[in-house]
Amino acid sequence: QVQLVQSGAEVKKPGASVKVSCKASGYTFTGYYMHWVRQAPGQGLEWMGRINPNSGGTNFAQRFQGRVTMTRDTSISTAYMELSRLRSDDTAVYYCTRDQIWGSFDYWGQGTLVTVSS
Amino acid sequence: QSVLTQPPSASGTPGQRVIISCSGSSSNIGSNTVNWYQQLPGTAPKLLIYSNDQRPSGVPDRFSGSKSGTSASLAISGLQSENEADYYCAAWDDSLNGWVFGGGTKLTVL
DSSP, X not given: OOEEEEOOOEEEOTTOOEEEEEEEESSOGGGSOEEEEEXXXXXXXXXXXXXXXXXXXXXXXXXXXXXXXXXXXGGGTEEEEEEOSOOGGGOEEEEEEEEEETTEEEEXXXXXXXXXOO | OOSXXXXXXXXXXXXXXXXXXXXXXXXXXXXXXXXXXXXXXXXXXXXXXXXXXXXXXXXXXXXEEEEETTEEEEEEOSOOGGGOEEEEEEEEETTTTEEEEBOOXXXXXX
């Protein structure tokens, strides 16, 4: 069965960086785009970007350009999202999610809470 | 302020039919397909409807989606208490070159 398992919660200080991992299993990792979506406390969903695990190519939401990096390690079927220059309003649950067909996200990780606080 | 506009709340009694709307523009809903997600409290979102009106396997046919022009709708018939959740619409936006979500609708079963 398809599973996306994310790394654990993180607490970071403003200005620091955070790297969240997402280990995929149960399917061919390189066959589906992986997206990252975040959700601030009590707020809605926000798309951050995506990575093509086959080529490594990425696309990011405009508001995260220059601050987000998405990479993958195909040998261990794991995708990574790194967000730099963290601010307090980056406090959120970060999800990885598999793209079934053109932006329909059929499997989701359990979420990783990133707390940014001085 | 979300690019796609949803009512913040909706409600219904068990057995009723509820419709949740999602309004966009020509750069998103007007030219691309719409997906819907259900998020139960404390859990990750779940794909409910994709490509405007397609249900993934395992999603009951009580859930249906439609699109017309720059708006889309999610209908839930035979409302059940377990349907209490937040519902989000999403679509690709040609101007922003990215996926955009609605602000979410909190459904309450009275």
